[in-house]
Amino acid sequence: MTTLCLELRRVYGAYPTGVAVVAGLAGGRPAGIAASSFVPVSLDPPLVSVCVAHTSTTWPLLRDSPRIGISVLGAHQEHVGRRLGARTGDRFAGVAWRSTADGSVLIEGASAWYDCTVEQQVRSGDHDIVVFRVHDLDAAADVPPLVFHAGAFRRLG
Template sequence: MTFTSDLAPRRLRDIFGTFATGLTVITGSTGKGPAGFTCQSFASLSLEPALVTFGPARTSSTWPVLRAAGSFTVNILPAEHQHLAGQFARSGSDKFAGVSHTTSPLGNPVLDDALAWIDCELHAEYDGGDHTIVVAAVRHLSARQDAEPLLFFRGRYAGLVPAGQLLEAAG
């Protein structure tokens, strides 16, 4: 195995992209209506207290609006919602056009058929270079059991292959 000390952004993106992540859409209610953005840098942080973390880009125009609202919902996308990942990643458009949703207990949009949703309140923020590290306190949550997650790997959308199928293919 060879190694490199090349820390150029393109090289970092290529290497970091080998870590498969799920895709989420962070949504909230604002004085101007619902707002949201796609976020793949999401993780559980703590069980006691219940905390999650995610990292919006410093260039995000949506995160400051959701921050000001103080609460938001993390919608974990199922495989069949690849189109929503793209729709909520675009700037300058009505991201909720044609998107069915209900309202969470905190008043935030919950995308219909989300794999899971987590209603949160802002707990803390930290400097994360070209991103902000958000820590959020979990208040309400729910999940489906009948769907697979949407994944992102090496710059492309991906899905799960059950471990049994991998073993069969290797055998």
């Protein structure tokens, strides 16, 4: 990694973000990735987005799924963020989740969740910006979100 890339990563990390899990069923099993780039995009139509690295080996399993779930992790779910951020092993081992009839995978106990379809995917640098149309959603007012800041998981407050 170049010096500029390391400096970009450090400075980008100065901006705290929530931690979301993007997941669906692939071959009847849950597949998912952790994303700190989750962003609401539009109210009408209801759209959200995440950025996915071109190097992701999981996104190709998910991108053509009929539905994809996005779960905003709660402050108590750092272990889920670490598990889903891993590059190897069973990412869903020990993670409580449920699937919808259409194949979205949602993390139990999350701060918020969205049931989505892929609206568009835009190639941008070393990532793709994936825009999702929201079909259903909910939030738990009593579950504060997990935050990623300066290379570490953190809790608000």
